[in-house]
Amino acid sequence: MDASSRWKVSLILGILLSLIAFILGWISFGVPDWHTFNRYSGSITEYYGLWAYCQEQTPSYNTACQRWPSAETQVFNGTRPNFISTTQGLITTGMILLSLGLATAIAATVLPLLAYLAAALAITAFIFLVVGLPIFGRQSNDYSNSRGDYYYNKRYGFWLMVPTIVLEFLAALLFLGAGLLYHKFGYGNIGTNHSGKAIYGRNPIIGGQRMLGPAYGLRPPILSPIPYSPRTEPSLLSQYLTERVVSYDRPPSTLRIAGALPQPSIVRATGVPVVHSAPPAYYRYGEPVGPPFKTVVNLGTETIVGPLIRTA
Structure with a gap:
């Protein structure tokens, strides 16, 4: 199992x-x-819980139940x-928090850091x-x-x-554990899928989906005097770049911008996007080569340059 997926399992x-506890808890609630007793030998079976008091009518096999506000006047003077009353307050609060924790955990499948809140509620x-x-x-x-009850015990x-x-x-x-694992290894949400298996004999060089540059609200304004330079990593939309190693051995492309009159041209060597996990290749043009002791005169419309030299 990939380390970035362990938080999902947790x-x-x-x-x-929590769902099983939710079902069992509300049934019990x-x-x-909860508590059954017989006042004396051969008497009817009585039992009560948090909200009601019941009597089992043995000859007719019927059960008569009353809520506590009315039952307490007949049974407990x-x-x-x-x-x-104390247990009602504690169990009710606990079950409400349990339900909120379960709902928060379900929301954590989309916003994983909510797992910390779900853990606190639980x-x-x-x-x-x-x-x-x-x-x-x-x-x-x-x-x-x-009270001297003949028999008493607990029910289901x-x-x-x-x-x-x-x-x-x-x-x-x-x-x-899910929150800690996500904070250390995870990314995305429960629907994010990433495979660390080799593709065409090569391993992926980019781990997970990462934000390119700072968040939108943290970027400089459009008219700010501070220039904004976005990161040069491949876009997350390009699954091809995230799954395959980019080759750096191919020669760079050359961009030339020339005017109508003879003038130096702007020449720039451009290569593939820089990925931090592989060393980039740098190229430059050498000096023009001509006959010794003879000035090189440019009569054309393009800049005369020497051979392409790799520096790194």
């Missing part, structure tokens, strides 16, 4: 784990099956236990969830024990929150 795995969600769940687990057991709604917490913690680590 980000995708983090999104998958909504169901009332008008006073809901404090640990339920870590914060993990903290709220890992604090809220033990509060409910311990306090609900103590409450049943203090409570246990679904455990893998939610574990998966969200792993997702936070993967999001953080």
Whole structure:
């Protein structure tokens, strides 16, 4: 695997784990099956969660549930236990942050540096969830024990929150790893494709898509006295130059500009665009060569120059 693609794998795995935690967490959040108990031997089974209290009618196999505002007046003498309200606030905040972290991680596929924000949201969600769940687990057991309930235990709604917490913690680590890997090796976004394989027996000389010159907002104004010299690297639109080594052994082309009257011409040797990963070749023209002790007279319209000499 290419080093520039490792951040993509880390980000995708983090999104998958966070998505599973998102599904399990919201199921656990909504169901009332967290703590079950029997007041005495042979009594009906009662259970409650964050938002509702239920009773299982054993002869008819029906379940009757009520929301806490109405259930607390019938079951807990008008006073809901404090640990339920505390857990509601912690778990609700944690699930909202988990959802925001997942959405931010999905946006990081286009803007990869958002992976840092996704990691921060996931870590914060993990903290709220890992604090809220033990509060409910311990306090609900103590409450049943203090009332003298014959039997009490935890149901699947409570246990679904455990893998939610574990998966969200792993997702936070993967999001953080994706941000660090992108900062060190990556470029582009999740849709950018680059292959480091040899093409026609040659390796690519340009690594990834790079900005040519400074950003648009950082360039000098058009009428600025400071001249702006763009970089001479090949354009990103030219896939041919980004995948093949440019040859520097061919002779340069010659540009001549001549007037109607005899006058020195402007001659410039131009070669291929300069690429920083290969040494450029420099050429110059030598002095005109003629008979010894005889002045060279230019009677034509072009400048007389000597042979082409390679200096580097």
